[in-house]
Amino acid sequence: METEKKKIVFSAIQPSGTITLGNYLGAVRNWVNMQDEYNCIYALADLHTITVRQEPAVMRKNILDAYASIMACGIDPEKSLFFIQSHVHTHAELAWILNCYTQFGELSRMTQFKDKSAKHADNINAGLFTYPCLMAADILLYQADMVPVGADQKQHLELSRDIAVRFNGLYDNVFKVPEGFIPKNGARVMSLQDPTRKMSKSDENVNGCVHLLDTPEVIMKKFKRAVTDSEAVVRYGEGKEGINNLMSIYSAVTGKTLEAIEKEFEGKGYGDFKTTVGEAVVEALRPIKTRYEQLIKDKAYLEECYRKADETALRFSQRTLSKAMKKIGFVL
Numbered sequence: 001m002e003t004e005k006k007k008i009v010f011s012a013i014q015p016s017g018t019i020t021l022g023n024y025l026g027a028v029r030n031w032v033n034m035q036d037e038y039n040c041i042y043a044l045a046d047l048h049t050i051t052v053r054q055e056p057a058v059m060r061k062n063i064l065d066a067y068a069s070i071m072a073c074g075i076d077p078e079k080s081l082f083f084i085q086s087h088v089h090t091h092a093e094l095a096w097i098l099n100c101y102t103q104f105g106e107l108s109r110m111t112q113f114k115d116k117s118a119k120h121a122d123n124i125n126a127g128l129f130t131y132p133c134l135m136a137a138d139i140l141l142y143q144a145d146m147v148p149v150g151a152d153q154k155q156h157l158e159l160s161r162d163i164a165v166r167f168n169g170l171y172d173n174v175f176k177v178p179e180g181f182i183p184k185n186g187a188r189v190m191s192l193q194d195p196t197r198k199m200s201k202s203d204e205n206v207n208g209c210v211h212l213l214d215t216p217e218v219i220m221k222k223f224k225r226a227v228t229d230s231e232a233v234v235r236y237g238e239g240k241e242g243i244n245n246l247m248s249i250y251s252a253v254t255g256k257t258l259e260a261i262e263k264e265f266e267g268k269g270y271g272d273f274k275t276t277v278g279e280a281v282v283e284a285l286r287p288i289k290t291r292y293e294q295l296i297k298d299k300a301y302l303e304e305c306y307r308k309a310d311e312t313a314l315r316f317s318q319r320t321l322s323k324a325m326k327k328i329g330f331v332l
């Protein structure tokens with residue numbers, strides 16, 4: 001009997017700052033869990049980060065730190081490809097092509113573009129606008145079946161699908177139309193200081209965001225300061241965004257259901273609850289931090305990992321790029 005071919009998983013993360021608890025629970029943790037069952041391809045999306053101005057020295061440091069942190073979460077270079085986007089030139093090339101198959105109106109509807117252009121009003125560049133075309137190129141180059149991301153990327157993923165369907169309609173089946181994979185638990189971790197906004201790497205309010213590499217003391221302090229409400233009952237409900245967020249985080253790191261959490265904290269105050277959630281997060285992140293400290297010291301090993309992955313990614317993606325270019329009419 002012919003063995004069934006493993007499905008292809010693709011995802012990426014921007015090295016736009018240090019990796020957060022939101023990135024971990026919403027995305028990277030699933031990347032790790034998918035490694036045995038699927039053919040996994042992951043990228044550090046450094047080309048995406050320059051849609052917002054970066055300090056060169058900080059950017060260089062962020063790229064290596066993010067690479068090491070994500071490996072520390074459990075990405076195994078023997079099982080998965082984990083490469084650096086800017087090292088694989090096919091991404092920028094297919095992105096240009098897809099720009100020409102994406103409508104201005106479609107890009108104008110992207111909520112991340114609206115949010116980021118409000119936040120960076122002095123630099124609303126064309127890259128920020130066409131960012132979803134680069135993301136579509138990332139995914140479509142690898143003929144990905146499945147894309148594990150947090151809930152905030154759903155709209156970009158839908159657009160990638162629309163672009164693939166449109167291109168295939170014009171030229172035959174060039175691209176696999178990918179499915180999103182959004183986790184039930186941890187898909188949208190909110191800021192601890194403003195629970196109506198998502199926890200984000202580039203948040204200026206440092207207390208709102210837990211970083212994977214924060215010390216246990218810092219993590220505990222951030223949870224103790226987390227915004228809640230005046231009801232003083234640990235219950236999931238409307239108008240309780242702060243508590244809902246803490247309950248979701250606790251549920252995502254312990255696997256406990258929301259009902260079980262409500263029971264566990266019956267008759268207890270928010271102080272106890274916040275401490276318990278903080279401790280659970282510290283324990284979940286402890287092995288990651290330890291592994292990161294080892295990896296970041298070994299730059300030669302990190303380089304060996306990404307160079308090898310870059311090469312394989314180029315070979316794989318070149319096939320799709322050439323196919324697309326041939327269909328369009330380029331002379332290869």
Ligand code: ATP
Nearest residue numbers: 014016022026027149150187188189199200201202
């Ligand atoms: P930036 O602040 O630079 O926009 P970010 O922290 O939002 O960055 P990305 O690199 O854009 O992170 O996202 C990487 C992955 O992490 C994506 O799959 C995204 O959906 C997921 N993710 C980001 N923030 C959260 C969050 N708060 N909760 C759950 N998933 C998240």
Ligand code: LTN
Nearest residue numbers: 011012013014045135138139153
């Ligand atoms: N835009 C994504 C990061 C990203 C991505 C991708 C995610 C870039 N390319 C391809 C999935 C697939 C974000 O999280 N902001």
